[in-house]
Amino acid sequence: MAESVYSKVGGRGAPPVYHHIDPINAYHAAKFGMWLFLATEILLFSVLFTAFAIYNWAYFESFQHAATKLDWKLGGLNTLILLFSSCTAAIAVYKAQINDNQGVVKNFTVSFICGLAFLVIKYFEYSAKYRHGYFPGTELWNSAEFSTQYKNYFGLYYVMTGLHALHVLIGMGVLLWVIFLARRERFSEKYYTPVELAALYWHLVDLIWIFLFPLLYLID
Amino acid sequence: MGAADYQVDEKGHLEKNNYLNCEKGLKSWLFTIDHKRIALLYLGAMILFFLVGGLAAVLIRLHLWSSDSKLLSPDMYNVLFTLHGVLMIFLFIVPGIPAVLGNFLLPLMIGAKDVAFPRLNLFSFWIYLLGALIGFIGLLDPVWLVSKIKGSAIGTWMPLDTGWTFYTPYSTSTGAGSGWGTIIMTFAAFVLGFSSILTGLNFIVTIHRLRAPGLTWFKLPVFVWSLYATSIIQVLATPVVGITLLLLIAEKVLGVGIFDPEKGGDPILYQHFFWFYSHPVVYIMVLPAFGIIGEIIPIFSRKPIFGYSAVVFSSVGIAAVSFIVWAHHMYTAGMSPFSQAFFSATTFGVAIPTAIKVFNWVSTMYKGAISFEAPMLYAMAFVFLFMIAGTTGIFLATLGLDIFYHDTYFVVAHFHYTIQGGAVIGLIAGLHLWFPKITGKMYNKKLAIFAFWLIFIGFNVTFLPQFILGVQGMPRRYAFYIPEFEPMHRLSTIGMFFNAIGYTLALLNLALSWVFSKEKAPANPYKALGLEWQAPSPPPHDNFINTPIVTVGRYDYGKPLEDLGLKGGVSG
Ligand SMILES: [Cu+2]
Numbered sequence: 099m100a101e102s103v104y105s106k107v108g109g110r111g112a113p114p115v116y117h118h119i120d121p122i123n124a125y126h127a128a129k130f131g132m133w134l135f136l137a138t139e140i141l142l143f144s145v146l147f148t149a150f151a152i153y154n155w156a157y158f159e160s161f162q163h164a165a166t167k168l169d170w171k172l173g174g175l176n177t178l179i180l181l182f183s184s185c186t187a188a189i190a191v192y193k194a195q196i197n198d199n200q201g202v203v204k205n206f207t208v209s210f211i212c213g214l215a216f217l218v219i220k221y222f223e224y225s226a227k228y229r230h231g232y233f234p235g236t237e238l239w240n241s242a243e244f245s246t247q248y249k250n251y252f253g254l255y256y257v258m259t260g261l262h263a264l265h266v267l268i269g270m271g272v273l274l275w276v277i278f279l280a281r282r283e284r285f286s287e288k289y290y291t292p293v294e295l296a297a298l299y300w301h302l303v304d305l306i307w308i309f310l311f312p313l314l315y316l317i318d
Numbered sequence: 319m320g321a322a323d324y325q326v327d328e329k330g331h332l333e334k335n336n337y338l339n340c341e342k343g344l345k346s347w348l349f350t351i352d353h354k355r356i357a358l359l360y361l362g363a364m365i366l367f368f369l370v371g372g373l374a375a376v377l378i379r380l381h382l383w384s385s386d387s388k389l390l391s392p393d394m395y396n397v398l399f400t401l402h403g404v405l406m407i408f409l410f411i412v413p414g415i416p417a418v419l420g421n422f423l424l425p426l427m428i429g430a431k432d433v434a435f436p437r438l439n440l441f442s443f444w445i446y447l448l449g450a451l452i453g454f455i456g457l458l459d460p461v462w463l464v465s466k467i468k469g470s471a472i473g474t475w476m477p478l479d480t481g482w483t484f485y486t487p488y489s490t491s492t493g494a495g496s497g498w499g500t501i502i503m504t505f506a507a508f509v510l511g512f513s514s515i516l517t518g519l520n521f522i523v524t525i526h527r528l529r530a531p532g533l534t535w536f537k538l539p540v541f542v543w544s545l546y547a548t549s550i551i552q553v554l555a556t557p558v559v560g561i562t563l564l565l566l567i568a569e570k571v572l573g574v575g576i577f578d579p580e581k582g583g584d585p586i587l588y589q590h591f592f593w594f595y596s597h598p599v600v601y602i603m604v605l606p607a608f609g610i611i612g613e614i615i616p617i618f619s620r621k622p623i624f625g626y627s628a629v630v631f632s633s634v635g636i637a638a639v640s641f642i643v644w645a646h647h648m649y650t651a652g653m654s655p656f657s658q659a660f661f662s663a664t665t666f667g668v669a670i671p672t673a674i675k676v677f678n679w680v681s682t683m684y685k686g687a688i689s690f691e692a693p694m695l696y697a698m699a700f701v702f703l704f705m706i707a708g709t710t711g712i713f714l715a716t717l718g719l720d721i722f723y724h725d726t727y728f729v730v731a732h733f734h735y736t737i738q739g740g741a742v743i744g745l746i747a748g749l750h751l752w753f754p755k756i757t758g759k760m761y762n763k764k765l766a767i768f769a770f771w772l773i774f775i776g777f778n779v780t781f782l783p784q785f786i787l788g789v790q791g792m793p794r795r796y797a798f799y800i801p802e803f804e805p806m807h808r809l810s811t812i813g814m815f816f817n818a819i820g821y822t823l824a825l826l827n828l829a830l831s832w833v834f835s836k837e838k839a840p841a842n843p844y845k846a847l848g849l850e851w852q853a854p855s856p857p858p859h860d861n862f863i864n865t866p867i868v869t870v871g872r873y874d875y876g877k878p879l880e881d882l883g884l885k886g887g888v889s890g
Contacts, residue, residue, distance in 0.1 A: 117860065118431035119528065127434045127527045134519045134553055141557040145591060149565070149576060152587065234572045246575050246582030253574020257565065 111197070111286030125291050132295045136302050139265075143306050146258050150313060153250050160247035165318045167232060168255070172223050173315040176216050177307065183212030184304040187273075187297040194280070194290035202280040202293055206273045209300060213270040220263055227252070255314055262306055269303045272296045324854070324863050330841020331758060332854035338758070340859050351436035352859060356443050357422035358756075363447065364410050364418065365825065371405035372818060374398045379780075379814040385801045395797035396479035401457055403482030404503065408510050409450050411741050412599060415606035416517060416552075417446070419748045420545045422756060424521060426850035426857065427539045429530025429866045434523040442516040449510035456502030478503050481795065483596070484563070486577035486588040490570045501570055504563040511560040514602075518552030521545055530849070532868050536630070539848060539872055540623065543630045544609025547637040551598045551605075555641070559595030562588065586651055593644035601640045603737055605633060607744020608675055611697045614751055615679050616873050617846045618694035619686030623873040625678045632671035632678075639668050646715055650724045658717055665715035672708050676701060691844075692766035696747030699774050703739030707732060710785065725795075728788025731781045739777060746773075746824060753828060754839030758856040761831040769827060772820030779813025847882060848872045 113121035154161045186205040193201025224233075231238025232252050238244050276296045279285070285293055326332050337354045347355060378398050381389040390398065421439065425432050433439050459477045466475070478499040480489045489500045525546050529538070538546075565576050566588070575581025577588040616623045623629065645653060645661040653661075679701050688694065710732040713719050723729060753761050783806040792803050799807070842851040852866045870882050 118425075118436065119434065123527055127523050130526060131435060131438075131519055131523045134522060135515075138515055138519075138553055138557040141554060142561045145558050145561045146565075149587065149591075152584075156584075157582070234574065246580075249573075250575045250582045253568070253572065253576060256572065257568050257574065257576075261561075261564075 110283050111288060113289040128291050128295060132298050139302055150254050157247040157250060160245060161251050162318045164248050164251035168315045169223060170315040172219055173311050176219050177311050179212050179216050180304045180307050183209040184301050187300045191294050191297045194285040194293040195287055197286050199280045199283045199285055202285060203277050206277045210270055210273045213266050216266055217263060258310055262310060265303050269300050272299055324858055326854045330854050331838040332856060332858060335858060336856040337859050338856050351440050353421050353425055353433050353439060356439050357418050359443055360413060360417040364413060367405050367409040371402050371410060374402035376818055378402060379811045382807045383811050385799050385804050392797040397477045399795060400478050400481055407482050408507055411603045411737060412514060413446060414603055414741060415745050416545055416548055420521065420606060423850055424524060424542060424545060426853055426861055427542050428528060428533055429849050430528040431860045433520050434528055435520050438516055438520055442513045445509060446513040449506050449513060452509060453503060453506035456499050456506055459499045461498040483592060486585045490566060490578050501567050504566050508560050508563045511556045514552050515556045518549035521549040530866060540612035540629050541609035544605045544633050547633040548602050548605045551602050551637050555595045555598040558591060562591035589648050589651055593647045597644040598640040601636055603741040605636060607741045608633065610744045610748040611679060611700050614693045614697040614747060615682045616875055617844050618691060619683045619688050620875045621682055621686040622875055624681035628674050629678050632674040635671040639664065643668060649717060649720050662715055662717050669708060669712060676705060692763060692770055693747050693751040695767060695770045696743055700743045703735055707735035707739055723788060725793055726788035727784040727792045727794055730794050731784035731788060734781050749828060754843045755850060755855050757832045758839050759832050759835040760837040760839050762827055765827045769820050769824035772816050772823060776813050776816025776820050780810050780817050783809045847874060
């Protein structure tokens with residue numbers, strides 16, 4: 099009997115109709131909610147940054163030395179890839195605002211492929227670490243010559259980059275969903291909330307990496 | 319659905335087509351996006367966990383009846399206080415008031431039809447249930463149980479026994495059973511944190527964007543302000559504990575050293591991260607209760623709230639200060655004297671906004687026409703109990719004293735005065751106050767008052783002796799104690815019985831009145847001001863039949879009823 103909150107699904111390009119909020123307010127509410135969510139994400143990583151800062155201070159020389167074991171070239175390449183993908187994500191929002199759904203599809207697809215490339219490179223980095231024995235469970239890792247301070251550095255490295263990679267993966271899922279909607283001509287100058295939110299999230303993923311890269315790779 | 323579909327009687331009761339019966343069937347409840355139904359879903363789940371956690375408390379206190387009790391093995395004792403703490407904190411009182419009364423009332427109080435993101439609201443509830451499920455699995459050490467069935471079990475069955483704080487290095491090195499308990503349980507707390515964050519986020523956006531026209535920030539109900547302050551803490555503090563718990567898991571699974579000194583980590587760092595969340599979380603529990611008390615006292619004193627803006631700013635002030643006091647839990651854990659002095663001073667600072675609130679409540683009652691109905695009794699008990707909680711908090715914030723009181727029953731008593739005497743009493747007070755709005759029925763008033771006295775007396779008899787035990791040096795979390803402590807422990811156990819019976823009676827009274835009472839509640843049984851009392855009881859799916867109009871302020875009591883538009887019945 100009671101009407102659903104989403105009584106009518108908005109048609110092509112029209113914003114969805116809600117019973118409790120008008121479309122313009124819904125847009126602002128969604129964006130505000132997204133910013134709050136991004137704030138929680140930043141806080142999440144800031145704890146890891148704090149932990150890293152404390153141990154970097156406590157085990158300064160080991161951390162300096164351990165950082166040289168990372169491949170700063172691959173890390174730098176990944177930084178460039180993510181920066182570029184952030185650009186295309188921003189362009190996608192602009193395309194949605196000028197009613198160009200195909201533009202959204204193209205630009206988000208580029209961002210998506212960049213994300214994939216990032217993960218592939220990350221995979222090569224991880225497997226190289228594994229071969230060298232800087233990975234939990236390997237022979238070198240378990241031996242006495244691999245100091246606890248090294249384990250600490252690499253432990254934080256895996257937790258931080260691993261959690262970030264998980265965010266990349268989630269971001270790619272979100273991009274895929276928006277691409278799917280854009281292919282069905284869902285967006286217009288009147289309704290582009292999902293495009294903008296997805297792009298915001300993708301920028302955050304990029305931003306966190308921009309802090310991670312110098313912290314982990316370039317401290318020596 | 320138009321206004322013609324609703325037949326509100328002259329008292330404002332809505333029999334048909336209200337939110338409770340407009341849709342039928344289990345599915346219409348489990349997948350509802352109506353904030354009022356979601357509130358009731360939370361309530362049902364939370365009461366269940368409250369009862370299980372309460373049962374654990376009963377067993378603990380029974381065990382402590384004699385100094386060398388054989389009722390529980392020491393291991394089982396540890397398991398039970400862990401179960402009690404985890405259930406009561408993570409599953410009951412942290413979601414607590416915001417998830418139930420906040421969800422139900424926030425849109426009604428600001429004249430909205432729902433929260434900003436109704437589907438996210440339902441999602442939060444499902445995450446909460448998922449977290450609860452994972453939590454129970456973690457508590458019960460299922461990996462060992464499974465291996466037992468397969469016949470490959472090592473050691474004995476050992477459910478989680480770390481206490482609710484999961485302190486390292488014990489929590490990452492404990493061989494409790496299979497050793498998986500901590501991992502699963504902390505992951506559950508992480509999942510529950512998500513639910514908390516999403517609810518907080520939803521409320522903040524709702525308060526910012528869905529207020530009825532004309533309802534400016536400084537006309538908001540104090541309960542809404544307290545929800546706002548709470549939500550900010552939920553959003554800002556929860557991620558910190560979330561990632562800390564994930565680090566705990568990483569340490570255990572990957573063997574990386576972050577908190578375990580043997581692996582090059584620092585256990586004190588865990589405590590810092592943990593309390594950075596877990597101190598503010600005390601205010602997540604208790605700030606909404608402040609708000610409820612701020613609503614009840616003006617209604618039953620028939621007086622405007624005293625110092626509205628002071629109440630509002632003290633709520634926000636408490637939320638702000640709560641982020642810089644966390645290390646007062648760690649005076650004895652190893653800290654520089656400077657840090658100790660800093661955290662001691664900031665903790666004293668919390669007393670200022672809290673005292674402002676107490677002054678405001680008492681001044682509101684001063685020379686008021688007080689009627690001692692159940693919600694008002696709970697509210698007055700709250701003020702009394704919270705003053706004890708606050709002043710003993712000052713003892714614990716004082717460096718020299720805390721060295722002595724740390725990890726004794728003094729802390730246990732202080733904590734329960736804050737959380738049970740504060741948050742739980744506040745929740746029960748609110749459930750009574752808004753019961754007619756939520757259910758459209760009236761509870762049995764005599765029974766409610768009787769249950770109140772059982773709770774109030776039982777509570778004090780349980781926990782006042784624990785202050786004395788603490789001063790005498792009885793450490794917390796001990797399964798055995800020296801015979802000299804026996805009389806006080808017995809007194810405490812006797813009090814627990816009255817307390818437990820009181821809660822059971824109060825909840826039964828509400829539940830049975832809802833099912834069996836024939837008394838139809840009017841829209842505004844207390845002749846109260848405020849938007850939620852303009853909606854019919856129970857409200858329809860859209861909350862208001864006609865868009866509510868704010869003509870008088872929420873706290874404009876003390877004028878003739880005619881001037882307030884309250885003479886006679888109040889229609890929806
Ligand atoms: Cu504290």
